Amino acid sequence: MTAASLDKDLAMSSAVQKALVWYRSRIQSIRWTEYLGKLVATDKDGASSSTVQNSRFSSRTRIASILGRPDGGAGLAGQKVRISGWVKTGRGQGKGTFAFLEVNDGSCAANLQVMVDASVSDLSKLVATGTCLTADGCLKIPPKGKGTKQKIELRADKVTDVGTVDPATYPLPKTNLSQEYLRDITHFRIRTKSCAATVRTGSIAAKLVDGFFDEELFTFVHTPIITTCDCEGGGETFQVTTLIKQSEKLERDVVMNIEAAKLIVEEKGEAVAQLKAAKASLQEIAALVAELDEAEEALAEVEEIKSRLKPGLPYKDGKIDYSKDFFCRPTFLTVSGQFQLESCSRGIGDVYTFGPTFRAEKSHTSRHLSEFRMVEAEIAFAGLEELMNCAEAFVKYICNGLLEKGYDDLKVLAEKFDKDCIDRLKVAATTPFGRVTYTEAIKLLEEAVAQGKTFEKQVEWGIDLASEHERYLTEVLFQKPLIVYNYPKEIKPFYMRLNDDGKTVGAMDVLVPKVGELIGGSEREERFDVLMERVEEMGLSAEQHEWYTELRRQGTANHSGFGMGFERMLLFATGIDNIRDVSLFPRYPGRADL
Numbered sequence: 001m002t003a004a005s006l007d008k009d010l011a012m013s014s015a016v017q018k019a020l021v022w023y024r025s026r027i028q029s030i031r032w033t034e035y036l037g038k039l040v041a042t043d044k045d046g047a048s049s050s051t052v053q054n055s056r057f058s059s060r061t062r063i064a065s066i067l068g069r070p071d072g073g074a075g076l077a078g079q080k081v082r083i084s085g086w087v088k089t090g091r092g093q094g095k096g097t098f099a100f101l102e103v104n105d106g107s108c109a110a111n112l113q114v115m116v117d118a119s120v121s122d123l124s125k126l127v128a129t130g131t132c133l134t135a136d137g138c139l140k141i142p143p144k145g146k147g148t149k150q151k152i153e154l155r156a157d158k159v160t161d162v163g164t165v166d167p168a169t170y171p172l173p174k175t176n177l178s179q180e181y182l183r184d185i186t187h188f189r190i191r192t193k194s195c196a197a198t199v200r201t202g203s204i205a206a207k208l209v210d211g212f213f214d215e216e217l218f219t220f221v222h223t224p225i226i227t228t229c230d231c232e233g234g235g236e237t238f239q240v241t242t243l244i245k246q247s248e249k250l251e252r253d254v255v256m257n258i259e260a261a262k263l264i265v266e267e268k269g270e271a272v273a274q275l276k277a278a279k280a281s282l283q284e285i286a287a288l289v290a291e292l293d294e295a296e297e298a299l300a301e302v303e304e305i306k307s308r309l310k311p312g313l314p315y316k317d318g319k320i321d322y323s324k325d326f327f328c329r330p331t332f333l334t335v336s337g338q339f340q341l342e343s344c345s346r347g348i349g350d351v352y353t354f355g356p357t358f359r360a361e362k363s364h365t366s367r368h369l370s371e372f373r374m375v376e377a378e379i380a381f382a383g384l385e386e387l388m389n390c391a392e393a394f395v396k397y398i399c400n401g402l403l404e405k406g407y408d409d410l411k412v413l414a415e416k417f418d419k420d421c422i423d424r425l426k427v428a429a430t431t432p433f434g435r436v437t438y439t440e441a442i443k444l445l446e447e448a449v450a451q452g453k454t455f456e457k458q459v460e461w462g463i464d465l466a467s468e469h470e471r472y473l474t475e476v477l478f479q480k481p482l483i484v485y486n487y488p489k490e491i492k493p494f495y496m497r498l499n500d501d502g503k504t505v506g507a508m509d510v511l512v513p514k515v516g517e518l519i520g521g522s523e524r525e526e527r528f529d530v531l532m533e534r535v536e537e538m539g540l541s542a543e544q545h546e547w548y549t550e551l552r553r554q555g556t557a558n559h560s561g562f563g564m565g566f567e568r569m570l571l572f573a574t575g576i577d578n579i580r581d582v583s584l585f586p587r588y589p590g591r592a593d594l
């Protein structure tokens with residue numbers, strides 16, 4: 001059995017076929033001007049307008065609306081504009097009589113060339129890389145010369161709002177900087193061309209997520225960030241508690257009280273001594289001594305409280321007393337919004353969420369973050385087949401959308417990180433994904449081993465596929481995205497629907513080249529008795545899962561859902577090697593900058 005023959009044998013479902021035809025026709029009909037959306041004005045004939053488009057909420061013109069036009073901005077020659085941005089490179093010319101500045105404002109990857117005459121501004125303050133400025137002037141077609149690439153440039157007649165840099169300490173000199181170096185300056189790295197392209201790509205992808213579910217009529221739900229359940233059951237949760245702060249505060253208060261009481265005792269003691277030295281009346285002295293006694297008693301009292309105070313967390317019956325905690329119970333940062341979505345799905349049908357997710361896994365790999373964004377969908381009245389169709393259509397939609405709307409940035413990223421990333425996106429956008437059962441996948445891997453391929457983790461039925469297995473399947477055997485389904489129940493969570501074989505569950509993972517697992521999902525167990533058996537089998541607390549299992553007793557329904565790590569999608573799209581570089585402010589063990 002080969003991957004290719006398997007693939008051919010797997011008849012594509014009509015839903016995916018339909019989605020493919022639709023997406024292909026869509027991609028053909030999209031024009032460049034649509035890619036730029038509202039940035040570029042188009043006249044009735046579809047030609048670019050010769051009027052510059054100002055940003056609606058500031059007086060500047062975005063550079064993308066000049067350079068992003070089909071004519072590269074040439075049709076705007078003669079127009080007056082104001083641009084604002086940061087100098088990428090600046091060079092004085094004509095013995096210091098004028099300067100060329102390559103200015104970028106982040107609206108697109110390309111820079112606008114700005115020519116500034118020495119009579120307009122002090123050029124020495126403008127040419128350093130990183131300088132911020134606003135330039136007013138007229139757009140001109142540059143004289144044709146050797147190596148002139150620009151279709152348009154700005155001749156500045158006014159330069160204002162100059163934010164100078166100190167070139168000696170500016171952390172982003174022009175040289176090619178390593179990703180590791182940039183990770184240490186997260187507050188500046190957005191100013192690099194590749195980081196800006198990554199963030200714009202992420203922005204487009206995020207809008208596409210909403211676009212897909214909007215078109216498919218899913219309802220968006222905000223699932224909570226603070227939760228009481230560990231959906232994935234791995235215990236890799238960050239705890240949310242105010243107990244530590246409370247106990248620290250209590251200790252601080254007692255210490256402050258002791259200090260205050262000591263001060264009063266000292267003052268009273270000094271006052272008594274002064275009265276005695278001044279030979280005051282016995283009556284006066286006795287009154288003050290009484291006050292001193294009182295102060296000493298108060299001090300003894302707070303000291304006694306301190307001795308009784310047990311520093312640290314409150315305990316009851318040998319366990320931490322969570323009734324004293326903020327929510328009166330243990331709470332965590334969410335690892336998944338799935339359970340909440342499942343409850344929603346049983347009332348309003350198809351739902352999705354897209355938000356921050358946290359895993360306190362001590363993972364130092366290039367594919368894990370402690371805080372990431374997850375897209376999760378729950379499809380009502382749908383089984384595994386429909387779930388796979390939805391996940392495939394979703395990935396295709398994002399890949400197509402990125403190729404349509406973010407091509408320029410993808411080109412920047414392909415050049416810098418991985419020249420194959422655009423081709424991989426095209427394959428994912430247009431080719432039906434492979435589909436194999438877990439059992440078939442294991443057979444394929446065993447065949448590979450028999451032919452001499454070595455893996456660190458031994459291949460046998462029942463193992464959790466490691467990243468090396470997943471990548472071999474999708475990168476080498478299928479050379480395109482692949483869905484593996486029907487996994488052994490032992491390696492999957494309790495909520496996945498038990499198949500009739502009693503051994504596997506209706507789970508599926510979407511694997512993509514370069515990344516491995518992109519999406520994980522399953523058909524949910526809707527049968528109360530079977531679910532309870534699984535809860536017991538896995539040694540879980542029935543009480544803790546009561547609300548979840550209760551949903552199966554009252555109007556149960558079959559439904560399926562998946563979750564996609566958003567940053568993993570960006571890894572796939574951008575070709576970047578490390579997930580810490582697709583998240584602008586990454587959190588991982590030992591690091592939470594800014």
Ligand SMILES: NC(=O)C[C@H](N)C(=O)O
Pocket residue numbers: 231232335336337338376377520521522561562563564
């Ligand atoms: N919503 C999902 O199916 C995602 C799943 N709970 C996960 O965290 O992988």
